[in-house]
Amino acid sequence: xxxxxxxxxxxxxxxxxxxxxxxxxxxxxxxxxxxxxxxxxxxxxxxxxxxxxxxxxxxxxxxxxxxxxxxxxxxxxxxxxxxxxxxxxxxxxxxxxxxxxxxxxxxxxxxxxxxxxxxxxxxxxxxxxxxxxxxxxxxxxxxxxxxxxxxxxxxxxxxxxxxxxxxxxxxxxxxxxxxxxxxxxxxxxxxxxxxxxxxxxxxxxxxxxxxxxxxxxxxxxxxxxxxxxxxxxxxxxxxxxxxxxxxxxxxxxxxxxxxxxxxxxxxxxxxxxxxxxxxxxxxxxxxxxxxxxxxxxxxxxxxxxxxxxxxxxxxxxxxxxxxxxxxxxxxxxxxxxxxxxxxxxxxxxxxxxxxxxxxxxxxxxxxxxxxxxxxxxxxxxxxxxxxxxxxxxxxxxxxxxxxxxxxxxxxxxxxxxxxxxxxxxxxxxxxxxxxxxxxxxxxxxxxxx
Amino acid sequence: xxxxxxxxxxxxxxxxxxxxxxxxxxxxxxxxxxxxxxxxxxxxxxxxxxxxxxxxxxxxxxxxxxxxxxxxxxxxxxxxxxxxxxxxxxxxxxxxxxxxxxxxxxxxxxxxxxxxxxxxxxxxxxxxxxxxxxxxxxxxxxxxxxxxxxxxxxxxxxxxxxxxxxxxxxxxxxxxxxxxxxxxxxxxxxxxxxxxxxxxxxxxxxxxxxxxxxxxxxxxxxxxxxxxxxxxxxxxxxxxxxxxxxxxxxxxxxxxxxxxxxxxxxxxxxxxxxxxxxxxxxxxxxxxxxxxxxxxxxxxxxxxxxxxxxxxxxxxxxxxxxxxxxxxxxxxxxxxxxxxxxxxxxxxxxxxxxxxxxxxxxxxxxxxxxxxxxxxxxxxxxxxxxxxxxxxxxxxxxxxxxxxxxxxxxxxxxxxxxxxxxxxxxxxxxxxxxxxxxxxxxxxxxxxx
Numbered sequence: 001x002x003x004x005x006x007x008x009x010x011x012x013x014x015x016x017x018x019x020x021x022x023x024x025x026x027x028x029x030x031x032x033x034x035x036x037x038x039x040x041x042x043x044x045x046x047x048x049x050x051x052x053x054x055x056x057x058x059x060x061x062x063x064x065x066x067x068x069x070x071x072x073x074x075x076x077x078x079x080x081x082x083x084x085x086x087x088x089x090x091x092x093x094x095x096x097x098x099x100x101x102x103x104x105x106x107x108x109x110x111x112x113x114x115x116x117x118x119x120x121x122x123x124x125x126x127x128x129x130x131x132x133x134x135x136x137x138x139x140x141x142x143x144x145x146x147x148x149x150x151x152x153x154x155x156x157x158x159x160x161x162x163x164x165x166x167x168x169x170x171x172x173x174x175x176x177x178x179x180x181x182x183x184x185x186x187x188x189x190x191x192x193x194x195x196x197x198x199x200x201x202x203x204x205x206x207x208x209x210x211x212x213x214x215x216x217x218x219x220x221x222x223x224x225x226x227x228x229x230x231x232x233x234x235x236x237x238x239x240x241x242x243x244x245x246x247x248x249x250x251x252x253x254x255x256x257x258x259x260x261x262x263x264x265x266x267x268x269x270x271x272x273x274x275x276x277x278x279x280x281x282x283x284x285x286x287x288x289x290x291x292x293x294x295x296x297x298x299x300x301x302x303x304x305x306x307x308x309x310x311x312x313x314x315x316x317x318x319x320x321x322x323x324x325x326x327x328x329x330x331x332x333x334x335x336x337x338x339x340x341x342x343x344x345x346x347x348x349x350x351x352x353x354x355x356x357x358x359x360x361x362x363x364x365x366x367x368x369x370x371x372x373x374x375x376x377x378x379x380x381x382x383x384x385x386x387x388x389x390x391x392x393x394x395x396x397x398x399x400x401x402x403x404x405x406x407x408x409x410x411x412x413x414x415x416x417x418x419x420x421x422x423x424x425x426x427x428x429x430x431x432x433x434x435x436x437x438x439x440x441x442x443x444x445x446x447x448x449x
Numbered sequence: 450x451x452x453x454x455x456x457x458x459x460x461x462x463x464x465x466x467x468x469x470x471x472x473x474x475x476x477x478x479x480x481x482x483x484x485x486x487x488x489x490x491x492x493x494x495x496x497x498x499x500x501x502x503x504x505x506x507x508x509x510x511x512x513x514x515x516x517x518x519x520x521x522x523x524x525x526x527x528x529x530x531x532x533x534x535x536x537x538x539x540x541x542x543x544x545x546x547x548x549x550x551x552x553x554x555x556x557x558x559x560x561x562x563x564x565x566x567x568x569x570x571x572x573x574x575x576x577x578x579x580x581x582x583x584x585x586x587x588x589x590x591x592x593x594x595x596x597x598x599x600x601x602x603x604x605x606x607x608x609x610x611x612x613x614x615x616x617x618x619x620x621x622x623x624x625x626x627x628x629x630x631x632x633x634x635x636x637x638x639x640x641x642x643x644x645x646x647x648x649x650x651x652x653x654x655x656x657x658x659x660x661x662x663x664x665x666x667x668x669x670x671x672x673x674x675x676x677x678x679x680x681x682x683x684x685x686x687x688x689x690x691x692x693x694x695x696x697x698x699x700x701x702x703x704x705x706x707x708x709x710x711x712x713x714x715x716x717x718x719x720x721x722x723x724x725x726x727x728x729x730x731x732x733x734x735x736x737x738x739x740x741x742x743x744x745x746x747x748x749x750x751x752x753x754x755x756x757x758x759x760x761x762x763x764x765x766x767x768x769x770x771x772x773x774x775x776x777x778x779x780x781x782x783x784x785x786x787x788x789x790x791x792x793x794x795x796x797x798x799x800x801x802x803x804x805x806x807x808x809x810x811x812x813x814x815x816x817x818x819x820x821x822x823x824x825x826x827x828x829x830x831x832x833x834x835x836x837x838x839x840x841x842x843x844x845x846x847x848x849x850x851x852x853x854x855x856x857x858x859x860x861x862x863x864x865x866x867x868x869x870x871x872x873x874x875x876x877x878x879x880x881x882x883x884x885x886x887x888x889x890x891x892x893x894x895x896x897x898x
Binding site: 111141144147153260312411416419435 | 502504505506507560562572574575576577578581582583588590593594596597598599601602611614637702703705706709761762763765766797799800801802803804846854859860862865866867868869871885
């Protein structure tokens with residue numbers, strides 16, 4: 001790998017590390033930057049498990065291994081990593097780290113730093129190895145710079161992770177809340193309480209209508225759920241189909257643990273006016289959890305624009321951000337004379353805040369499809385920042401969001417990041433034109449210096 | 450603050466940020482480096498709470514506030530931060546962050562990153578503000594560089610933290626394990642299980658003897674504990690006083706939570722041959738938890754050498770590191786003809802590993818007291834690294850451990866850190882001669898460049 005990077009420097013080639021290729025933000029687009037050509041550096045053969053320490057519950061993998069193979073390997077030994085991003089089926093562990101990916105679950109705050117324990121990174125200036133089963137107090141820790149670096153500082157070739165015993169039991173329940181606010185409050189109370197669910201995913205009223213009504217044929221919602229969402233039953237329960245919001249909750253662990261936390265969740269749900277839809281959602285969720293990327297491909301092929309973006313917000317800002325974004329998107333759609341459907345999801349509920357994910361679906365503008373998508377996402381992300389949210393929680397920066405990232409960085413932060421880039425990749429061969437380029441810095445050293 | 454740093458640059462003064470002044474590694478020693486003199490930058494008046502968001506459970510403080518005042522402020526609002534390092538009574542939140550301090554407790558892995566949500570840092574090149582209620586995926590995150598930076602990259606002036614509801618109940622129990630290995634295994638099983646205790650602290654046989662026998666007058670161990678450690682009772686229970694190890698376990702939360710996790714801990718303790726010493730330890734621990742710094746001062750005044758160092762180790766390395774260090778210390782003491790008592794503590798048990806803390810007590814060498822302390826600590830830390838441990842978990846680097854840190858850094862890491870230092874503190878005024886100096890880099894820019 002070090003030789004490949006040397007070769008690229010000598011021949012003046014840009015290098016784009018390529019894992020699963022599932023970036024939604026142009027993270028692996030072949031941009032040459034100031035170089036002669038682009039070398040796509042595929043990790044598809046670096047897929048081996050390297051070591052597993054069953055006592056210390058640590059496992060080390062080559063960076064190119066994909067989600068299903070990684071979980072299969074651990075599962076055979078009674079363990080799981082438990083990281084399930086929506087791209088799970090196709091994306092790689094190296095990609096998860098380099099984009100600072102988040103899984104579906106609220107596993108101890110639902111974050112990479114909860115399971116990442118080591119990295120080997122090949123940079124044009126040498127190899128960095130980090131193995132930190134526990135955090136250290138040994139000066140500023142460069143380890144922390146590589147999650148989120150998106151191939152701009154080095155190529156991640158090995159990853160060490162903390163694994164855990166496979167849960168004995170996993171259980172999901174569906175819930176209907178009378179409105180968005182009630183669902184958000186319930187999610188917050190659960191996340192801040194003891195024994196939180198490992199999954200809490202709330203869909204706004206538009207998304208709820210889409211989920212409950214828009215299903216085609218095939219094994220859909222069970223009879224019991226169908227009964228409960230009958231208009232007459234809802235009326236009897238004083239539920240307004242125009243405002244009600246569907247939530248999915250999940251628990252895992254020992255049977256005792258699951259039963260305790262499920263009981264707590266049902267209490268909180270009731271207190272916020274929620275209606276239980278039963279465990280029938282378990283199968284529904286198993287089928288649907290990784291379905292969106294496929295649905296997206298189908299819709300795009302059928303002539304639709306499908307975009308998605310997300311943000312993290314503190315609890316006190318969650319509803320303001322969600323409303324602000326919807327308003328901005330609707331205004332922009334009116335201005336462009338586009339029909340637009342927006343579904344908002346709240347997920348990754350933590351003690352301090354949650355993630356908001358926005359799915360945008362519209363008939364593709366025949367005149368300027370790329371302009372339509374860009375205008376809508378831009379309007380949405382600007383509204384996010386205006387309302388106090390951050391512009392990216394788990395999709396990364398890539399090519400598409402570089403302008404927004406630059407606008408959020410202060411001059412001193414830009415200087416700092418540019419100095420990092422120069423120290424590790426002085427010729428700027430790594431993934432130029434995206435997350436972090438040499439050109440961003442205040443001074444641009446002469447080429448080949 | 451920015452003006453102070455400008456002033457220091459103009460007048461060629463080194464700046465040593467000063468919080469509680471509790472560093473055990475020379476972190477606030479007044480070293481001028483290449484500068485004319487040293488300016489001690491005290492934060493003792495920056496002690497105000499700035500904001501508290503009770504919905505989002507976030508609180509922001511000026512960096513100079515000390516542990517007791519911070520907890521008192523939160524407590525009045527029903528919250529706690531729950532970070533209790535041994536220096537708690539005197540140290541500041543800014544100091545906790547800048548040294549990447551660890552508390553007594555295993556709170557969600559017992560680490561700073563679990564509660565740190567924002568920082569304002571004044572550097573000679575500008576002010577950096579980070580507010581991240583949730584982790585972000587927006588490129589490499591410079592936020593992560595400041596914990597552990599020990600005043601070498603900037604002065605931390607504000608800190609935002611995640612707080613939580615005060616636990617309704619807190620409970621401690623003492624346990625005797627027949628030997629070290631049994632205690633370690635019990636700690637590991639609990640840390641890797643569900644509902645782990647928030648505190649698990651195991652003392653080796655030497656430390657146990659010191660604790661149980663070495664108490665002077667005053668309110669000590671309760672009658673029940675005294676009965677259980679009677680030689681005849683121990684013999685009846687087949688406990689060898691020469692190998693037995695004392696453990697302290699703690700639980701907190703709702704009464705239901707405490708009762709569940711306490712029950713689980715007693716089961717695991719029994720399985721590993723442990724003997725319950727009852728809840729009498731609660732009061733004992735409350736009194737002793739912050740006593741060591743005071744005891745240390747008393748002993749030093751009475752002519753003793755007291756040193757302490759610590760390391761983090763993966764579970765598979767814990768016992769090897771503990772044995773290797775003891776052996777190396779005993780050898781070095783023999784070579785120096787010093788009587789030496791070593792007490793080893795295991796704490797911060799996490800899923801992946803634990804922290805080992807070593808306390809060294811010896812009659813001070815009348816000929817060369819500093820040489821004695823340095824030789825012993827050096828021998829211990831070298832043994833740590835030889836056995837696979839890391840040389841610092843929570844005391845930091847400071848002045849005393851700089852040589853060891855340098856030996857652990859690879860050339861590319863050194864280059865990277867030097868580039869950071871140059872970007873933020875190009876004249877090297879911040880805390881020179883310690884964690885991170887300009888002089889460490891591969892190239893030393895001309896002074897005043």
